[in-house]
Amino acid sequence: MSVETVPSATATTGTDATADAVRGVQTLSMAKAINAGLREALLADPKVLLMGEDIGPLGGVFRVTEGLHAEFGDKRVLDTPLAESGIVGTAIGLAMRGYRPVVEIQFDGFIFPAFDQITTQLARVHLRSEGTVPMPVVIRVPYGGHIGSIEHHQESPEAYFAHTPGLRVVSPSSPHDAYWMIQEAIASNDPVLFFEPKSRYWPKGPVDQDHPGTPLHASRVVRRGTDATLVGHGAMVATLLQAADIAAGEGRSLEVVDLRSLSPIDYGPIVDSVQRTGRLIVAQEAYGSVSVGSEVAATVAERAFYSLEAPVLRVSAFDTPFPPAALETEYLPSADRVLEAVDRALAY
Amino acid sequence: MAAPSRDFTAPTLQLLTPDGELRPTPEAEAYLPLVEALSDETLEQFYRDMLISRRVDVTGANLQRQGQLALWVPSHGQEAAQVGSGRASRPQDHIFPSYREHVVGMIRGLDPVKIMNLLRGVTLGGWDPAENGNFHLYTLVLASQTLHATGYAMGLQFDGDTATGDPDTDAAVLVYFGDGSTSQGDASEALVFASSYRTPQVFFVQNNQWAISVPVSRQSRSPISLRGGGFGMPGIRIDGNDVLVSYAVTRQALEEARAGDGPSFIEAVTYRMGAHTTADDPTKYRTDDEVEYWRQRDPITRYRAWLEARGASAAFFEEAEAEATDVAADVRARLLDATAPPRSAIFEHVYSEPHPLVEAQAAWLEAYENSFEGEGQ
Structure with a gap:
């Protein structure tokens, strides 16, 4: 992924996109x-x-x-x-x-x-x-x-x-x-x-701007799939969708759930998904130990134990302070690291 | 080249000497008219406030010793600082206390039983400031309330509820903290924000000489009042055991605040005669001589001497004693009636809107407790 930079103050014309707030x-x-x-x-x-x-x-x-x-x-x-x-x-x-x-x-x-x-x-x-x-x-x-x-x-x-x-x-x-x-x-x-x-x-x-869609504290399936469920939030959702795209090219169907709310967590769509796919991978940019992903893994294990075909796996940053940026692509979970976890889950 | 001065001093304003003579220090003379304008009734009210406060304080300490309170936070010795400043506020003002301002709360109309319920382990606060004289909740994380007070004062400004020129409706904020709290970053940040936004606000530090066992010299090498100027507001040091100067200086600062002249910083030099809390043993860190020095400067004794000299009747003092005894007995009786809250209080009000995790846990606990019904009989 390329490193994007903060746009300068002169790079945009200011309030054009917001001044009139045109609906639609x-x-x-x-x-x-x-x-x-x-x-x-x-x-x-x-x-x-x-x-x-x-x-x-x-x-x-x-x-x-x-x-x-x-x-x-x-x-x-x-x-x-x-x-x-x-x-x-x-x-x-x-x-x-x-x-x-x-x-x-x-x-x-x-x-x-x-x-x-x-x-x-x-x-x-x-x-x-x-x-x-x-x-x-x-x-x-x-x-x-x-x-x-x-x-x-x-x-x-x-x-x-x-x-x-x-x-x-x-x-x-x-x-x-x-x-x-x-x-x-x-x-x-x-x-x-x-x-x-x-x-x-x-x-x-x-x-x-006319249709809000999903309520604030609801999680949501953003891609349908049948072989495993990927759960994440924020920027990780794009990474999970990228992983699902790659997997589709290899004949695997991955479902992606966007958490959206980390407190409270809406487990309904997640548990429902796991009951269909039997496998769960939780991904996040945060440290994995004692994380939001840990909580999702524990709760799904409680609520969907008999549906699980494999242990719930977490894909996280390492439990080290964020490294110098030159190493960030190796530090942060990538689509490939997510797919490595998918492989492990499917191997059970 | 001369070395820069490392000698920091500030005058301590006083109207009433420790012997009970009205003899203003030079810097305090300008405040005398504010006291001369007070009625006999108001002057006697100050005395009754201080006496009631001390009796309730003794009751609190006794209740703790008897196992009825988890903790008591004594205010013995600080009555003049609190009564003078508290009585200087107007009804529309907002008070942000730390956790030792029991008598300020009572002046603003808060039932001291509510404070005791907090220390009894029955509530975490439990009063609505809007229905208790705008006396906001006790805040146990030191100095955090200084920022809340400043934000509130910013809101008064934005609402146009201050600086209109009408002192009967213009509101100001009075925030209390202590010498120990002045070392907290939040206190400095509050002073920065207050000065920056010129909030209608008075910072009132009760320097009671001790932060639990650590002397004020560890918090500050210069008079704490000097910090006001460093942040861009007047800093005034007063004798905190003189109820008249406490009233007059706070009154003036609040009037300036409500007139739109900006915030002020007052350091009231006083002494905590008792322990920090009932969990503390002050004999381990301070001397009898020091305590005796301050006993000679007792705020109630000196004020009584002055009232007597100006002709208050023996009957007044007797009535005040009886009133204080009655209030303390009433507080004690009503506190002992307080019962533990229902277990649903664990969950109620954690959020103002529905939260599935908290609701599920509340339901679980109810079912769990109910599963034992009928057992062990």
């Missing part, structure tokens, strides 16, 4: 689709605010908020001081006041200064207040590798948050899902961690 089906990149979804949310509810570092005139380092500061102004699109705990902590205060803050964490590896506010405060205020103080805060996190960047810029920290009660965690894999899921996340009265697979920011796809 448009072809958008995921970055533009999220931008359009954020714009819809800002238009729909004056309590929606965007907060983050460099999200104002610059439009964010990935340009996801491009044009929104110019349209909505300083009080709706806030360039904050450079302090992640401060951003999330003040977002909590704003939510207590009745706002619906949407926070951008600039890169996956920079979410940890805010970890305390997210896990000990954001996730618990509703419980602590016995239901009187909801926390409708969305935290957008560009995450994952394949962008050739430096340390702390390519990580997949979603399991920490999926492990935390009180949070909801989702990750879109396509522009269409991104457009709708960001709006559903903002509409939720619970805190939502919204993981954006940054290697998928730029490929374009259809976005139907």
Whole structure:
């Protein structure tokens, strides 16, 4: 896979794709689709605010908020001081006041200064207040590798948050899902961690602005197959579809399920699929140990034990810190590594 | 070339001397009119607040010793800092406490039994700030509430509910934290955000000299009040055992905040006469001489001396004693009536919207517990 670069501020003409928000089906990149979804949310509810570092005139380092500061102004699109705990902590205060803050964490590896506010405060205020103080805060996190960047810029920290009660965690894999899921996340009265697979920011796809399709917390079969089930989320879905394509050329039929929601996980389509195929491979860019994939594997083993013809297999990054980018293609699960696992599962 | 100064000092504002004389320090003189404007009734209210607070505090400690509370967090010695600042707030203001501000909560209308239920292991908080004087929930992770307060104050600004020029409706935020908490990164981040957005907010540090067993000198080598200026807001150091200066300085800072002049930082120098919590043994880390020094500066004793000198009747003090005794007895009786919540409370309110995992686990626990019905009889 080629290393894609962040487009420069002058590479696009700005708000063309979003200015009029024409309904119907448009072809958008995921970055533009999220931008359009954020714009819809800002238009729909004056309590929606965007907060983050460099999200104002610059439009964010990935340009996801491009044009929104110019349209909505300083009080709706806030360039904050450079302090992640401060951003999330003040977002909590704003939510207590009745706002619906949407926070951008600039890169996956920079979410940890805010970890305390997210896990000990954001996730618990509703419980602590016995239901009187909801926390409708969305935290957008560009995450994952394949962008050739430096340390702390390519990580997949979603399991920490999926492990935390009180949070909801989702990750879109396509522009269409991104457009709708960001709006559903903002509409939720619970805190939502919204993981954006940054290697998928730029490929374009259809976005139907009239038909949302799948609910926020539903998983979905994105390719039908009969020989084995592949499950993944975010950028990994594209890798799984690529693997299924290759396998089809070799006469194997693989089903692909897009998790979409990591907390809660919608097991219905997964268990149903495994009951038909008898084999499950779970893939992720994150470390495999104590991961979302571990949870899916354990739960499917509980719920579909008699349908399984082979052990559930995980294909993950290695349990080492993300390496220098020169090694990322060997570090991250590829279609070939997924197919190697498929071979092992089919050998039983 | 002269070496840069490493001598950091700040004046400590005081209106009432430890002997109970109204004799303002030079920097405090400007605040005197705020006190002179108070009615006898209000001045007596300060005394009753402090006395009730101390009686409830003793009740809390006793209940813990009797096994009725898991923990008690004493406020003994800090009554003036809390009563003065708490009484300086207006009804429309919002208070963000740490976890020792029992008397501020009571001033804002919170039933102290609710605080005790938290320390009894019956709730995790359990009050609605909107129905309890805008007194927000206790926050046990130190300094995290400073950011919530700043965000809330930003919201007041965005809503236009402050700085309209009407002090009866313009709102401000008052946030409490301690000398130990000032070392937390969140405290500094809150000061940065507050200064940056010029929030209508007062940061009120109770410097009670000890963060459990660690002295304030480990947290700061300069007066903590100096941090205000470093972040771009006034920093004022007051005698936290003087209820009058605590009231006046906080009142002025809150009025400036609600007028749109930006945030302020107040350090109230006080002393935690008791333990950090009932799990602590202060004799292991501080001397009797030090405790005695502060006992001589007791906030209630000095205020009583001043009230007596200006003519408060013996009957007033007797009534205040009786009231404090009654309140403490009532708190004790009602606390002992508190029962454990139903097991469904484990699951309720974790999410505000349906969550299949939590719902399945709630159903499982119910079925599991019910499976034992009729056994062991």
